Amino acid sequence: MAVITMREALNQAIREEMLRDPDVFLMGEEVAEYQGAYKVTKGLLEQLGPKRVIDTPITELGFAGLGVGAAMVGLRPIIEFMTFNFSILATDQIINSAAKMLYMSGGQFNIPIVFRGPGGSAFQVSSQHSQALESWFAYFPGLKVVMPSTPADAKGLLKTSIRDDDPVIFIEQERMYGNKGEVSEDPEFTIPLGLADIKREGADATIVARSLMVPLALKAAEELEKQGVSCEVIDPRTIRPLDIDTILESVKKTNRVVVAEESHPFCGVAAEISLEIMERAFDYLDAPVKRVSGVDVPMPYAKNLEELAIPGVDQLVAAVREVSYM
Amino acid sequence: MSKQTAPSETSTGSGEKSGTGVIDQAPPKAVAQQLKTVKQEQKQRVDDVDRETLIGLYRQMLLVRRFEEKAAEAYSKGQIGGFCHLYIGQEAVAIGAISAIRPDDYVLTSYRDHGHAIAKGISPDAVMAELFGKAGGCSRGKGGSMHMFDRKANFMGGHAIVGGQIPLATGVAFASKYKGTDQVTLCFFGEAAVNQGAFHESLNMAQLWKLPCIYICENNQYGMGTSLDRAMSFQNIAEKASAYEIASEFVDGMDVLAVKEATARAVERARKDYRPTLIEVRTYRFMGHSMSDPGSYRTRAEIEKHQERDPIKVFSSTLKEKGIIDDAALAEMEKSVREEVEQALRFAEESPQPDSEELFTNVYANPIAPGSQRTKLSNE
Ligand SMILES: Cc1ncc(C[n+]2csc(CCOP(=O)(O)OP(=O)(O)O)c2C)c(N)n1
Ligand SMILES: [Mg+2]
Numbered sequence: 001m002a003v004i005t006m007r008e009a010l011n012q013a014i015r016e017e018m019l020r021d022p023d024v025f026l027m028g029e030e031v032a033e034y035q036g037a038y039k040v041t042k043g044l045l046e047q048l049g050p051k052r053v054i055d056t057p058i059t060e061l062g063f064a065g066l067g068v069g070a071a072m073v074g075l076r077p078i079i080e081f082m083t084f085n086f087s088i089l090a091t092d093q094i095i096n097s098a099a100k101m102l103y104m105s106g107g108q109f110n111i112p113i114v115f116r117g118p119g120g121s122a123f124q125v126s127s128q129h130s131q132a133l134e135s136w137f138a139y140f141p142g143l144k145v146v147m148p149s150t151p152a153d154a155k156g157l158l159k160t161s162i163r164d165d166d167p168v169i170f171i172e173q174e175r176m177y178g179n180k181g182e183v184s185e186d187p188e189f190t191i192p193l194g195l196a197d198i199k200r201e202g203a204d205a206t207i208v209a210r211s212l213m214v215p216l217a218l219k220a221a222e223e224l225e226k227q228g229v230s231c232e233v234i235d236p237r238t239i240r241p242l243d244i245d246t247i248l249e250s251v252k253k254t255n256r257v258v259v260a261e262e263s264h265p266f267c268g269v270a271a272e273i274s275l276e277i278m279e280r281a282f283d284y285l286d287a288p289v290k291r292v293s294g295v296d297v298p299m300p301y302a303k304n305l306e307e308l309a310i311p312g313v314d315q316l317v318a319a320v321r322e323v324s325y326m
Numbered sequence: 327m328s329k330q331t332a333p334s335e336t337s338t339g340s341g342e343k344s345g346t347g348v349i350d351q352a353p354p355k356a357v358a359q360q361l362k363t364v365k366q367e368q369k370q371r372v373d374d375v376d377r378e379t380l381i382g383l384y385r386q387m388l389l390v391r392r393f394e395e396k397a398a399e400a401y402s403k404g405q406i407g408g409f410c411h412l413y414i415g416q417e418a419v420a421i422g423a424i425s426a427i428r429p430d431d432y433v434l435t436s437y438r439d440h441g442h443a444i445a446k447g448i449s450p451d452a453v454m455a456e457l458f459g460k461a462g463g464c465s466r467g468k469g470g471s472m473h474m475f476d477r478k479a480n481f482m483g484g485h486a487i488v489g490g491q492i493p494l495a496t497g498v499a500f501a502s503k504y505k506g507t508d509q510v511t512l513c514f515f516g517e518a519a520v521n522q523g524a525f526h527e528s529l530n531m532a533q534l535w536k537l538p539c540i541y542i543c544e545n546n547q548y549g550m551g552t553s554l555d556r557a558m559s560f561q562n563i564a565e566k567a568s569a570y571e572i573a574s575e576f577v578d579g580m581d582v583l584a585v586k587e588a589t590a591r592a593v594e595r596a597r598k599d600y601r602p603t604l605i606e607v608r609t610y611r612f613m614g615h616s617m618s619d620p621g622s623y624r625t626r627a628e629i630e631k632h633q634e635r636d637p638i639k640v641f642s643s644t645l646k647e648k649g650i651i652d653d654a655a656l657a658e659m660e661k662s663v664r665e666e667v668e669q670a671l672r673f674a675e676e677s678p679q680p681d682s683e684e685l686f687t688n689v690y691a692n693p694i695a696p697g698s699q700r701t702k703l704s705n706e
Pocket of ligand 2: 545547
């Protein structure tokens with residue numbers, strides 16, 4: 001075990017998997033010579049060479065589609081979006097090609113590909129560079145969607161995603177690249193997709209949080225502990241497939257739940273989780289499910305406005321108090 | 327009628343105009359002249375091809391034609407659903423081009439894919455069954471008319487987003503180079519796809535990274551009801567290759583041998599040197615865009631004019647004049663092709679519907695039931 005950043009953990013995952021499997025290649029804007037716009041791919045060109053670590057033109061639809069085509073014939077591409085904001089240009093190939101190829105070919109062509117890069121809110125870059133897109137991708141059968149919240153999860157889940165035989169959308173929170181944590185150095189360390197993690201055990205209320213919301217939920221739990229409320233924090237880690245069972249187990253124990261996310265609320269992942277809880281654990285609830293989301297506006301630039309746009313610890317504390325009728 | 331330009335040879339941006347095979351406003355005399363030219367050129371080309379290949383090409387074109395006529399009939403009876411885009415009139419393109427590659431080479435195309443699928447070696451039975459949405463279809467009834475696939479034949483799909491197959495084909499070619507094989511990829515698309523970003527993004531990458539991909543634009547002069555001149559500012563598609571320094575050719579798509587020859591030249595470039603090519607093939611579809619097209623955007627006279635250059639008629643008369651085949655043999659072939667198509671129809675009719683369980687299969691290659699992981703792990 002070593003304490004490393006999320007950025008380094010992701011780098012290790014890519015490096016180890018590329019060393020393990022010559023069919024894995026990495027492609028994206030500035031991934032090679034520039035060492036990655038966020039330095040996640042640092043040193044990979046040097047170690048693995050230009051055949052496997054490939055700088056692309058700014059042509060997201062093109063290289064996303066190229067990756068899907070290469071995956072049709074057995075390669076395992078890692079396609080980096082400089083940020084997920086730019087994946088919007090590639091959604092035709094992600095949704096219409098990657099997600100559907102296996103189905104519409106009657107099981108003949110699976111697409112083992114990872115689309116990865118930073119996503120979610122960034123720092124003061126306004127509307128086009130600061131948004132959470134997981135609900136878009138999670139909507140589609142055929143895609144898997146992963147959002148790690150710790151360096152260990154990032155490494156274990158990315159390795160599994162690269163080994164997975166289906167298209168995986170792997171969203172790294174842009175603000176979390178520098179976050180540190182203990183990470184295994186075992187090259188066989190992986191974490192299964194579709195398995196939620198109980199980030200903190202508790203008895204009185206459940207907070208379901210993903211990505212950037214996880215550290216905030218843990219802080220809120222600390223604060224609530226002082227107020228006499230014991231919180232359980234569940235991190236689904238994989239949005240699709242969603243480990244709803246772990247969430248339900250927790251809800252059945254605590255009977256109160258807050259679902260936190262930084263994304264817009266409308267048609268969001270929290271809405272889906274809340275519905276599943278309502279359908280499958282309604283009788284266990286002592287209060288209506290409470291959703292805490294980012295606000296329903298494009299992201300502003302000004303620091304004070306930006307801070308208001310995504311949930312903070314105080315809001316999570318207030319939400320738990322609300323479902324606890326405090 | 328075939329002009330070859332490659333960056334190493336002539337400058338692709340020289341401004342030299344490619345002659346087009348057909349000019350819509352051409353007076354009847356000019357049309358007759360064009361017909362004469364295509365026949366003359368084809369006659370010369372015949373000498374370079376062996377008899378068996380010539381007869382095989384003719385039979386394949388006839389098979390695709392009769393197959394689709396039968397499909398149209400079945401569609402009218404309601405046996406085939408959804409969209410059904412026929413290839414009638416364009417057969418020389420897929421058959422000529424695919425005859426120039428090896429079985430282990432790859433083919434991708436658009437939704438107008440029945441002819442390409444058959445040419446690449448999928449049985450008419452499996453294609454017809456796919457049209458019928460049956461379990462015996464080449465995509466097990468889950469793709470339909472627009473999504474023929476066959477892994478064994480390296481037929482990598484009909485794709486229904488205009489231009490969507492172009493980056494995919496570029497990726498298949500990328501994989502061949504990555505693995506160090508000498509396989510090439512043929513990527514077919516209509517001229518309307520040339521206006522998509524995907525086309526330009528792909529050509530740029532293909533030349534930048536020297537990928538063995540051959541882009542074949544089937545210029546049938548219409549994208550649904552929109553004629554080329556209403557949709558494209560600069561209509562010389564072959565010449566657009568010069569923007570990417572890609573080798574290109576313009577070919578008469580009514581001459582199966584011209585298409586075959588041009589493709590063979592491109593295959594050579596791709597196989598030996600990993601160099602891409604853009605081939606613009608001028609062709610024409612005799613039927614509507616799809617079965618539901620009323621066709622109000624063009625005149626009967628225009629269609630009839632092009633039908634005079636029907637690639638199958640042109641080829642049969644060439645073969646007869648050259649003494650390769652006679653009327654008796656043609657009649658015999660017509661009979662056997664019709665039997666093959668009848669057999670395909672029977673196969674499709676008799677093939678069972680997909681099991682209703684099939685609704686849920688093939689969503690993931692590695693399905694993970696939501697919530698199952700924890701129990702699975704604790705049982706381990
Ligand atoms: C991205 C996209 N836009 C629109 C359509 C609807 N559409 C289907 S075929 C077609 C015309 C395409 O023409 P062309 O590329 O010339 O091919 P052709 O049908 O002539 O073979 C259109 C507009 C589509 N399938 N995909
Ligand atoms: Mg067209």
